[in-house]
Amino acid sequence: MTKKINVGVVFGGKSTEYEVSLQSAKNILETLDSETYQVHLFAFSNEGQLLNLKDSTTLLTEEIQPNESLSGVSLSHLIDTKVALDQQEIDVFFPILHGNLGEDGSLQGFFRMLNKPFVGSSVLSSALCMDKDFSKQIFNYNEFKTAKSLTVRLEDNREALVEKVVATLGFPVFIKPANQGSSIGVSRAKDPISFEVGIAEGFKFDNKLIIEEEIVGKEVECAVLGNEKPIASGLGSIATDNSKFYTYEEKYLDESGAILEIPAKISDSLTKEIQKQALAAYQLMECKGLARVDFFLTADNQIYLNEINTLPGFTNISMYPQLWKNAGLAYSELIETLLTLAIEEFQREEKLQRKVNLE
Incomplete structure (x- = not known):
C-alpha cells in the first residue's frame, strides 16, 4: 500500500482576512483525495x-465562531510549536493564511525553520510582493508601467500632503494600506475632505500607505503557476456594480457583487502582452508555486502593472482557481x-545546498 502524503493545511491567522482564510481552507479540505493525502489542520486564532x-478541525467542520472557547498555544512558545508540528510527520505544508503574517514571509520563515516543503514563494519574495511600496519601486526600476503614487508613513508630517497630492497626482486618488490585501482599508478620495477620511481609515490597518492616481480602465488578472518555468493562464477581468473598486465584500462575501469575466474580452495581442508581463513580473520577484498578477488596462490599451498576490484566495468565487478551471485545470x-511544485522546489534547494556544502 502506497504511503499517503501528509499535508499540513495552515489557516486562520492574526489578519483582517481571517474569514477568507477559513473559507479557502474548507475548500481545500473538501477537495484533497483521501486515498492519496492525509490532511492535518493547523489553525491560528485571530x-x-x-x-x-x-x-483546528472543529473550527472548520462545525463552523464555530472565531475565538470561542478555543485552547491555543502562544506563538511565543516556538520550540513547543515546532515539536507539535514535527510530530505530525508533515511532508508538505499548504499555507492559506491571507494578509499579514500569512503571505508576508513570516510563516514562510517558520516553515524554513522546520525544514519542510511549503506551497508558495520564499520569505523574501513573499515579503516584497506583500509590500506595495517596495514592490512598486522594483517594478518601476525594471521599467514596468505602474500608476503614479506617493508613499506616506504614520510618522510623516502631513500638513502639506493634500497640496502635494494635487500637484503630483490630482484627484481622485486611491489610498491603500501598503501591507494589506483584499482591498482591506482601501478608499477612493475625490477631494480633500474624503482624502482626510481615507487617510485616517488607511492608518487603522497599516503604518504605511500608498496614494495612487486613479487609472480608469479594466482590472485584469492573470494566474501564474510554476517554479523555474512558470505558465500563465488566460485573463480574467472584473466589473463591479456599485463601486469604483473591487471591495473585500465583492471578492469574498457577495457572489452577485462583482462580475468576473472569464475569459476577459480582450484582444489576442493584448492578452499575450499581459501574459508576457505577468510572467516577467513573477520571475523578477522570484515567485514560486503560484501567484495572481493584477493589471489595469485603459481604453487606449495602456497596460499598468498593479500588484502580485503570492497567496490568492481559494474560495469558490476566487479568481485564481476560476482562471485555471477555465484553462481546463480542475x-x-x-x-x-x-x-507537487512545493516538494519539487524543496528538493531542488536541498540538492543545491548539498552541492554548495561539498564544494
Missing part, C-alpha cells in the same frame, strides 16, 4: 495562537499540482 489539532488538480 489573536495569533496556534490551536491544537482538535480545535480545482483538485490545481491543489495537487501546487503540492
Whole structure:
C-alpha cells in the first residue's frame, strides 16, 4: 500500500482576512483525495495562537465562531510549536493564511525553520510582493508601467500632503494600506475632505500607505503557476456594480457583487502582452508555486502593472482557481499540482545546498 502524503493545511491567522482564510481552507479540505493525502489542520486564532489539532478541525467542520472557547498555544512558545508540528510527520505544508503574517514571509520563515516543503514563494519574495511600496519601486526600476503614487508613513508630517497630492497626482486618488490585501482599508478620495477620511481609515490597518492616481480602465488578472518555468493562464477581468473598486465584500462575501469575466474580452495581442508581463513580473520577484498578477488596462490599451498576490484566495468565487478551471485545470488538480511544485522546489534547494556544502 502506497504511503499517503501528509499535508499540513495552515489557516486562520492574526489578519483582517481571517474569514477568507477559513473559507479557502474548507475548500481545500473538501477537495484533497483521501486515498492519496492525509490532511492535518493547523489553525491560528485571530489573536495569533496556534490551536491544537482538535480545535483546528472543529473550527472548520462545525463552523464555530472565531475565538470561542478555543485552547491555543502562544506563538511565543516556538520550540513547543515546532515539536507539535514535527510530530505530525508533515511532508508538505499548504499555507492559506491571507494578509499579514500569512503571505508576508513570516510563516514562510517558520516553515524554513522546520525544514519542510511549503506551497508558495520564499520569505523574501513573499515579503516584497506583500509590500506595495517596495514592490512598486522594483517594478518601476525594471521599467514596468505602474500608476503614479506617493508613499506616506504614520510618522510623516502631513500638513502639506493634500497640496502635494494635487500637484503630483490630482484627484481622485486611491489610498491603500501598503501591507494589506483584499482591498482591506482601501478608499477612493475625490477631494480633500474624503482624502482626510481615507487617510485616517488607511492608518487603522497599516503604518504605511500608498496614494495612487486613479487609472480608469479594466482590472485584469492573470494566474501564474510554476517554479523555474512558470505558465500563465488566460485573463480574467472584473466589473463591479456599485463601486469604483473591487471591495473585500465583492471578492469574498457577495457572489452577485462583482462580475468576473472569464475569459476577459480582450484582444489576442493584448492578452499575450499581459501574459508576457505577468510572467516577467513573477520571475523578477522570484515567485514560486503560484501567484495572481493584477493589471489595469485603459481604453487606449495602456497596460499598468498593479500588484502580485503570492497567496490568492481559494474560495469558490476566487479568481485564481476560476482562471485555471477555465484553462481546463480542475480545482483538485490545481491543489495537487501546487503540492507537487512545493516538494519539487524543496528538493531542488536541498540538492543545491548539498552541492554548495561539498564544494
